[in-house]
Amino acid sequence: MINDKVRMYLLPPLFNAAVRAGAAIMGVYKNRDDYDISLKTDHTPITIADRLAHKTIREYLGPTRIPILSEEGREMRYDERRNWELYWLVDPLDGTVEFIKGNNEFTVNIALMENNVCMGAVVYVPYFGKMYVAGRDSGSYLKEGVFPSADASYTYDEIVTGWTPLPLPSAACHDHLRVAVSRSHQTPETHEHIARLRAAHPDLEVIEQGSSYKFCMLAEGRVDYYVRTTHTFEWDTAAGELILREAGGETRSLPDGGELKYNEEDLHNPWFVCRSKFCPAL
Incomplete structure (x- = not known):
């Protein structure tokens, strides 16, 4: 099981990967004529923002040496991932349709999975600068004023200082x-x-x-x-x-x-x- 020390070690990369991905998304969101929209095999849309957010998360979380299962990553056969004990489960840009519509309702989702149970998670809403954080049996929290930054480097203490327990x-x-x-x-x-x-x-x-x-x-x-x-x-x-x-x-x-x-x-x-x-x- 993931102990508290490991959880403290993994929270900053989890948090910062989402903030950096949010910066990549918002950089595209400001230029709506340059979304480079196409359809995936399941006929759902994908934009350059989805791709950039995935690339940002993959590169930032790579040093953790924990495998990543991402919506925008390569398709992985079940035999390849079925025995993973620890992995990141990622949607780099959740709400692509809303992103394209320009209504600000999109998020970055990153979950830390252990034996196929979510042990830690963030959902980042970059347009509103809102970060939601949870650890299994450790509570759920909202941290506001977390604005997109391509070089975000929050420490553990900076993350947990000033966050608000949920529900409100x-x-x-x-x-x-x-x-x-x-x-x-x-x-x-x-x-x-x-x-x-x-x-x-x-x-x-x-x-x-x-x-x-x-x-x-x-x-x-x-x-x-x-x-x-x-x-x-x-x-x-x-x-x-x-x-x-x-x-x-x-x-x-x-x-x-x-x-x-x-x-x-x-x-x-x-x-x-x-x-x-x-x-x-x-």
Whole structure:
């Protein structure tokens, strides 16, 4: 098991890789005529920002000698990765569709996986300078004012000084159910699920949001529930799921209510729902 000393050693590279990737992303975001958009084999878009963020993370985390499974990395056969005890699970730019639309709702996701369980995670929201950090059984935290920097070199003490434990007590002060859904990936099943919730909660409020930032909103307590009935991959959820878990929330697969599994032969996730610590009984 990863001990506290190793966790302290790995937090700065985890944190700084995300900040540096955010700088690469924002450098492209300012020049919207130069995104170099193309389609991957699964017909999802990829931009030069995705590629640059992946390159930045790969180069910065390389000295840890921990293998990297990244959305934008080379395709790895299951036989190659199935016995990994420790690896980084990375989405260099989560919310590429939102990035292209220019609505600021995109993140950098990096999870440290041990025996296919997320032990440490960051979700970075570069446009807002917000970094969410979690360690298994060590809590979940928000650090604000972390602005993109190509040469970020935060120390452990600098990271943990001034961060705010999650959830935020002030965020629980709303009197109706708030349900998050993907801004760009909804299905009839999404709408049917919400209709069932609305039958018991007529004043339910739907909040559309892109990327893994939805997990962070749940961790803060600003939204109560999140339903996803379209395809996601393991790198879309690992980091955000830990941040939510350590803030007192949970993620469960649909329809069986199980836990999400990682480093599977097929890297697609099942459908799932998330609940914040403050979510009422549904």
